[in-house]
Amino acid sequence: MTDTSSVLITGASSGIGATYAERFARRGHDLVLVARDKARLNALSARLRDETGVAVEIVVADLTDPDDLGLVAKRVSDDRKIGVLVNNAGAGLAGAFERQAIADVERLVSLNTTALLRLSHAAAGNFVAAGQGTIVNISSVVGLVPEFGQSVYGATKAFVLYLSQGLALELGPKGVYVQAVLPAATRTEIWERSGADPEKVPPLMDVGELVDAALVGFDRREPITIPALHEGAHWDAYQAARLVMIQGFGQTQPAERYRIAG
Template identity: 65%
Template sequence: MQIKPSVLITGASSGIGATYANRFAKRGHSLVLVARNKSRLETLASSLRQENDINVDILQADLTQPEDIAKIETRLQADRKIEILVNNAGAGLAGNFEQQSLDDITQLIILNSLTVVRLARAISPRLVEKGSGAIINVGSVVGLVPEFGQTVYGATKAFVLYLSQGLSFELLPKGVYVQAVLPAATRTEIWERAGADLNNLPPLMDVGELVDAALVGFDRKEAISIPPLPDISQWDSYQAARLAMIPGFANNHAAKRYLEG
């Protein structure tokens, strides 16, 4: 029987991360679960081992701290059984841009963007060497909609989307699949942690439905999966419009509209 690769999941103690852990466990994958809350990780790991007869390791880490990020990088570099990385850990930030503290903004950027890059960089050389494996980066539709007013959070998620597209362009020809998952509002603890008013939230997608849809996209090898989007032709049109602009970027003179008085 072929042994399935191990999956490392960040932000695995609750919400989307815990649901990914449950789904991959049911598929027979051994897991490495990463989060700050050790007691939650232990409880989840125990139930997954018992229900699915798999190996589950836990790594307590705060992925805003350099030494903890380095610890997960080391595991990704050294553990050749890990061939799937789920970059899920993330946070939101309440309030308007001018009201948010610089420290909070910095921590958000580290967690939502820098850590995603560092962990993807840690595992990708091994995956390229093997010619297989996958990186799943959990972003957000907010990264496409500055009109939502979540400026820094949205910017970090736009970064995750661009990073995923760039990695897909570079790594897919070498056998490594990269998927960006773009949820909309989903029923997780991120809202309360960000200080959001729960009475003013939009309708929320069930986290199980989100992850199940994202895994359908994963099985289909979609580069970008947007579970809440009803009409995928809208995304296709968006992509086509973006690609149509590329030749114009090569012009070595300013466009005519800038040369007219």
């Protein structure tokens, strides 16, 4: 990423996306802001232009619509000024799995995974050719915790984490930095949009504090940033245990514990 590169942010009209837009604008980056809500995008872009002097372009798009997604992907792949992609657009879905409408489930998966994958792919070609660039993917700690009971949402965020880790290994040697940010419960509109019961909403982190912490990880070039995790050693232990398990995956015979009857 160069000092003059533009930043494209999805889901930029409110919450985490709008806060990233403000923070990057204050760092002097021009912006391309993508979301469905034109009125909010216009208000945010006008304010950021007035307050920071950066150039702000808005793109009104529904990333679950194939045509809209294709247009945004083309912008990412064609615009050589874009040096940072923040894949923030996402949604939640409340309720038990068996009672969730399948159309809502499919829309959730489309937004949280397919759109992110498509835009990451569009950016990767540009960034590898330039030998630099950054992809920031907003995942969630829910992707590590099936016990939370948000099966589909958590599965999409586990996908985002795995994809980010894989891309970091693939693209890192080619000059592309990939960061996965795993927020815990954060004060944004996702709760009411998902239909969550207000009485069951957990304590929430302020969105500004969340993004500021994520940007500390960004500046440090962390591959994984979990703002709510106070003990970084816990993540290191998790990774160490995973790496130990990998050593056993190459066996040609089943483990002894599966070869004993009874």
